[in-house]
Amino acid sequence: VADTLAQITNTMLFAVSPLYALLNIIHFIFLIVLSPSGLLKGSVTFSKVHAVRRADLAHQVIEDALVFLIFAVLLFLSFSRASWDFGGALPTREYLHTVCQNDRSNRGGF
């Protein structure tokens, strides 16, 4: 039940945000790799140009894959309608207090 109630929040925290952070780390790495002071430093040769093109392609593929995953996870959330409003209920402090008291009295009963 806890998983159902907090499903969207947990998905945002443990799937979407890390994926977005990873996407930006990838941007950061490829910005350095593709910068003029990186691969193309010094004389320009065919092998260097090919390396840049390969790196550019790798950047595009990884970026597309991560963006697709982020979209897929966010769209997956639209299936769990009940979870959007926590099923209309959230445990209050009074409720938790009652649960704890009941738990204690049950234990005493045994």
Add this chain to the structure above:
Amino acid sequence: VIASLFSFLYLLQLIHCSVAIITMREHRWPYIMLFTTIAFTTIASLTTISYTVALANITSLGLRASRTSLFLFFHNWSLVFIFIAIAAFLWDRESMIRTKSNGASGKQTVALVVVPLILVFFMFIFATAQASASANWRLTALNEVPGRNPWVIAQHASKTNDLAYTFYAFVIVSAIDIVVASILLSRAARKASISDKVGNQNHTP
């Protein structure tokens, strides 16, 4: 081939997202933002296909330059909209937790709205500026007589690069903002005890 595959997948997601927007009664705003993001990403992906397939036999450099600028424009704006969509989802969760817990989750900070707004403002400016500067230097390079004034072209190219770096700096800062917003959301969820499995065990809706 890869661009075509991703374009197809994005189109499917676009349909899925439009269905989600139509069928959902509330919480539509994050999905409207997501729809815009997917639309921009799809167009950016389609321009990549146009470059490799449709324009393969076209030697017009002007067309190629305009295609690159179009790709940059839609790609950059899609990056801005991804950030807006994720921030909207996080904001939606935080306000829902606050409403349902009657203030037990603590106060919602104004910074959660102000900081993304400032970031989005600058990201939009630099995203557009980089695309237009790219078009500018490519067209300048085309109109210049070869070998006459290479420094002007080099300066234009350098400016475009600088704008790209500034834009990506804001994009990377946006990731830090999302991480901070996530930490605040997890704290609010813990305070409201929605992630507390002991508290929720007997609480079947």
